[in-house]
Amino acid sequence: MTATVFPPLRIADPRAFGRVAVLMGGSSAEREVSLDSGRNVLAALQARGVDAHAVDGIPALVDALVSGKFDRVFNILHGNKGGGEDGVLQGLLDAFEVPYTGCGVLASALTMDKIRTKQVWISAGLPTPKFLRLAPGADVRAAALELGLPVFVKPSSEGSSVGVARVVDEAAIGEAVRVADAYGGEMLMEQMVVGDELTVGILGEVALPSIRIVPKGEWYDYNAKYIADDTQYLCPGLEGAQEDEIRRIALAAFRAAGCTGWGRVDVMRDRASGALTLLEVNTAPGMTSHSLVPKAARQLGVEFDELCWRILEQSMPVRDAEARA
Template identity: 40%
Template sequence: MTDSQTNPLPPLNIVVLAGGESAEREISLQSGETVSQVLSSRGHQVKTVDPSLVDLDEYDWSNCDVVFIALHGTYGEDGTIQSTLDRLGVPYSGCDAATSKLAFSKSASKERFIQHNVSTPSYVLIHESDNAQRIEQHARSMGYPLVVKPDAQGSSLGVSIVQTPEELPQALARCFHYDSFGILESAIKGTEWTVSVVDGQTLPLIQIQTPHEFFDYEAKYHEDSTQYLFEFELPTNVIQSIIKTGVNACEALGTTGIVRVDLLLDRFQQPWVLEVNTIPGFTDHSLVPKAAAKAGIDFGELCERALAECLTKAAQKPHN
């Protein structure tokens, strides 16, 4: 991203939505607190509202210019809160309800990736009511190792890499703890990468290195040994291929605002998209702020960009 400076926003009345009742509540509260502090420091009037404690239909929105959504996981990323705010006529950061719902479902987003020729690991959609033998049959036909994931969940919660058939039942139990639907996904052995996209422009690419088997919840939030690299010993065309695949994934889903694409690079230097996060973490140690800082964009400017984009869209909407 070459344009590292934008005009600061005039003072606004901002509501930051954080918390909620999802399994990612703890991370959401951290994101919300960080965003609230930095927006307040830039001269805005900021209120943090937790939808699990406040009825948004009863809330007085008359003095709110815009909402910054820092709700991760179910309700925040699946289109529910976006639909509520649309009904209330309140502008908000990030993707619209339909795109959020699409991106939050791994199976639905994979189908869209396949339609748009975006490389993504092959998968089978499963349900907790499925016959165990049928799931085992799917797993055998895919081959081990494979990955078991909840269909709609974030922060790698409920995700397992399954090396043998004996490990499958425990992985399924973990998956179905978080969602009634899950996916069996072909395991791609390779390095982990993330592409951050802000209003269609990419931030510097990050390679993630962790001593864990994969970039799981502990590695994301509690592990000091996780490394985030901006320098790579890779040919330029491979780096460009990772970035282009990330951008193509965003275009396939129709995302707007600030999103993060998680990918794997296999031993043949082929990138594979795992998922697109429409509300990435916004703590000071999160990946998108790290990439923004590398591009010379401070945290406050990043947050304002998220709001400027949605305010522009809101101003362009026809008024009845």
């Protein structure tokens, strides 16, 4: 069974963090979500006395780091291609020797790539839905019929349900072809699991209570995630042994991908069999009013400002944190 109790806070004095850059915005497809998340994190840290400042995007951060303006970075950039989840930002910060929240280079790069993450999980004996890799220009129709409908078609390296096609019958394959052509990059075709969509937040060594997502519409798309107010979030999403199992498997998936710090693991539960299968890892989850990690942390008595503090604590080595406490 995974840990369900948080250790005591390691840092008592906000001055121990130094001057903190809350990195948000950027130029990825998830810019607006990142800005919303960043504003919330910034306000929470400042309310607890942290010397935190907003920085919009990686070029602005580089300028600030060259000038020596910041001691550490709270990364709340989302996505790749100008975002902060694909390992590029992490490598940059490592080169500057500036500590940061979240996963390191390898785990960030790996988990941004859904296909390679699944391959790691399979090698570790962890369950994930059947899938096919679609190279640019691949025959989407033939692949869908080979894998077996229904399927999802999505970019291998995007988040927040950006550019996703849901194919329930042959008539819908045309939309999947359109999405693949518009994206132009490598796509993941994944067998659809009919059942409950759940997610498990990870904070340090603690797997948070699961959340079962019940959208008003047919599926949990971008609108249901960030705009609509009628999506239901049931926490914990499961009960008893099933809740223990989903938290165990989520933490195992997080660790297998080399992830550290904090993140979120998305899971499906088959309605007929109850089997759990892993979808993907988010290494810089949203921190908006609709976001799920804050909802789950609250179930364990951790409010938003403390959650941000605990995430920031993880950017400090244990010995350093103890010395400054």
